[in-house]
Amino acid sequence: MRYVDEYRDGETAHRYAAAIRTTVTRPWTLMEVCGGQTHAIVRFGIDELLPPELSLVHGPGCPVCVTPVEALDRAVAIAARPGVIFCSFGDMLRVPGSERDLFAVKAAGGDVRVVYSPMDAVGIAARHREHQVVFFAVGFETTAPANAMAVLAARARGLRNFSLLVSHVTVPPAMEAILAAPGRRVDGFLAAGHVCTVMGLEEYRPLCARYRVPIVVTGFEPLDLLQGIHMCVRQLEEGRAELENQYARSVAPDGNEAARSAIREVFEIVPRAWRGIGTIPASGLALRASYADLDAEQRFDVTTLHAREDPECRSGLVLQGRIKPLDCPAFGARCTPEHPLGAPMVSAEGACAAYYRYRRIATR
Amino acid sequence: MCLGIPGEVLTIADDELRTGRVRFGGIVKEVCLVYVPEVAVGEFVVVHAGFAISRLDRERADAVFVYLEAIDVTPKLGEDGT
Numbered sequence: 048m049r050y051v052d053e054y055r056d057g058e059t060a061h062r063y064a065a066a067i068r069t070t071v072t073r074p075w076t077l078m079e080v081c082g083g084q085t086h087a088i089v090r091f092g093i094d095e096l097l098p099p100e101l102s103l104v105h106g107p108g109c110p111v112c113v114t115p116v117e118a119l120d121r122a123v124a125i126a127a128r129p130g131v132i133f134c135s136f137g138d139m140l141r142v143p144g145s146e147r148d149l150f151a152v153k154a155a156g157g158d159v160r161v162v163y164s165p166m167d168a169v170g171i172a173a174r175h176r177e178h179q180v181v182f183f184a185v186g187f188e189t190t191a192p193a194n195a196m197a198v199l200a201a202r203a204r205g206l207r208n209f210s211l212l213v214s215h216v217t218v219p220p221a222m223e224a225i226l227a228a229p230g231r232r233v234d235g236f237l238a239a240g241h242v243c244t245v246m247g248l249e250e251y252r253p254l255c256a257r258y259r260v261p262i263v264v265t266g267f268e269p270l271d272l273l274q275g276i277h278m279c280v281r282q283l284e285e286g287r288a289e290l291e292n293q294y295a296r297s298v299a300p301d302g303n304e305a306a307r308s309a310i311r312e313v314f315e316i317v318p319r320a321w322r323g324i325g326t327i328p329a330s331g332l333a334l335r336a337s338y339a340d341l342d343a344e345q346r347f348d349v350t351t352l353h354a355r356e357d358p359e360c361r362s363g364l365v366l367q368g369r370i371k372p373l374d375c376p377a378f379g380a381r382c383t384p385e386h387p388l389g390a391p392m393v394s395a396e397g398a399c400a401a402y403y404r405y406r407r408i409a410t411r
Numbered sequence: 412m413c414l415g416i417p418g419e420v421l422t423i424a425d426d427e428l429r430t431g432r433v434r435f436g437g438i439v440k441e442v443c444l445v446y447v448p449e450v451a452v453g454e455f456v457v458v459h460a461g462f463a464i465s466r467l468d469r470e471r472a473d474a475v476f477v478y479l480e481a482i483d484v485t486p487k488l489g490e491d492g493t
Contacts, residue, residue, distance in 0.1 A: 048417075049417070049419065049455065050417035050455050050467055050472070051417060054475065059476065059479065062479060065483075066479065066482050066483050136460070163440075163460070163461055164443075164460050164461025164462070166428070166443065166461055167461070186460070189415065189464065190459060190460045192446055192459075192462055192464060193443075193460035194460075196443065196445065196462065200428075241415040241457065241459060241464065244415075244457060244464050245464055267415070271475060274475050274478055274479070277478075278478075293474075293475075295468065295471045295474060296468045296471040296472050296474065297465045297467055297468070298465070299465075303446055303464055303465060305445070305446045305447075305448065306446040306462075
């Protein structure tokens with residue numbers, strides 16, 4: 048496959064690994080903040096190619112994982128109502144809420160549907176005017192353009208039976224929360240290439256300066272990751288803290304202006320609770336007042352639910368890069384993808400799921 | 412949901428959302444190309460949640476190899492025992 052296979056060449060990967068080994072002289076810790084990158088690192092064994100001084104920790108890069116329990120509980124409460132067709136990306140269905148997940152609602156007869164794009168939910172609303180169709184709008188800046196367009200399309204078509212349950216998050220404030228936390232372990236960041244594809248680079252430069260941290264915007268294939276790692280450790284070894292763009296074939300400095308403009312039209316920046324981390328200021332997107340009629344939270348009055356997390360789940364520490372999935376006592380025993388205690392074991396982008404899939408046998 | 416995948420644009424319709432057919436390996440899907448107004452048939456896009464968010468820049472596609480040539484001190488495979 049073009050733009051995929053050429054970036055997975057083994058010989059080139061080993062040359063990159065050798066170059067990284069030559070560059071590194073001291074211990075460094077790098078963090079990636081994208082579930083897609085976490086999976087590629089674990090799947091292709093990128094971390095195992097690196098010298099022992101260099102460790103990779105996984106940040107809160109999985110949108111499913113950081114969606115707070117309250118949002119799940121609201122989704123479950125709305126999906127369970129008669130007459131509602133609840134549409135979601137597939138990986139949200141198994142994420143545990145306080146009492147149950149969306150799959151349990153579906154098993155009990157609720158009309159919960161997996162869609163590939165929010166536009167599919169708009170289409171369902173157009174075909175089922177007698178039903179309330181709700182789309183669960185979660186994700187980072189990468190899914191925000193799609194969700195914004197669904198709102199604009201529903202408004203343009205006059206679909207009064209369509210609404211959005213929004214729990215959007217944005218990446219740079221989470222990076223700042225990690226940098227500002229006491230006992231910071233992270234020396235450099237690999238920033239998420241597709242988030243930057245949408246939003247551009249400008250939000251990251253102040254972080255480099257304020258926290259003296261190199262940030263390299265990085266792609267998702269093995270050679271992208273290896274190049275991003277090399278660029279980042281080279282900066283660290285040379286005492287630089289700059290913003291660099293490894294993934295220029297997709298990321299323009301200003302991002303995608305058409306997509307950003309749609310996001311600005313539909314969403315405003317709000318504080319948002321992150322599962323396992325807590326509330327981070329200015330780290331979420333919510334519908335603007337001018338689109339409040341499309342807000343499922345208001346339409347269904349589900350704002351006062353009390354959430355409960357499984358006390359055994361240590362996903363908060365995993366999401367902050369403070370422990371790795373294998374350090375959790377429940378991993379692979381009481382917490383598996385079939386019976387997850389927390390979201391990182393569920394999602395295709397969750398760190399625990401990646402370790403369960405690719406590392407369980409080797410390490411246990 | 413965050414896994415963006417590169418695909419080749421096969422067709423572009425003349426509708427409001429610039430709906431296109433995009434091939435990912437052996438799979439062809441309908442994709443909204445409204446956010447990549449510059450993209451043409453035969454070019455590659457990165458797709459998230461049914462929307463293309465970028466056109467892949469052919470001229471920058473080799474950057475990962477060019478960078479390696481510039482930094483690699485052991486260009487021959489096996490020289491350092493790998």
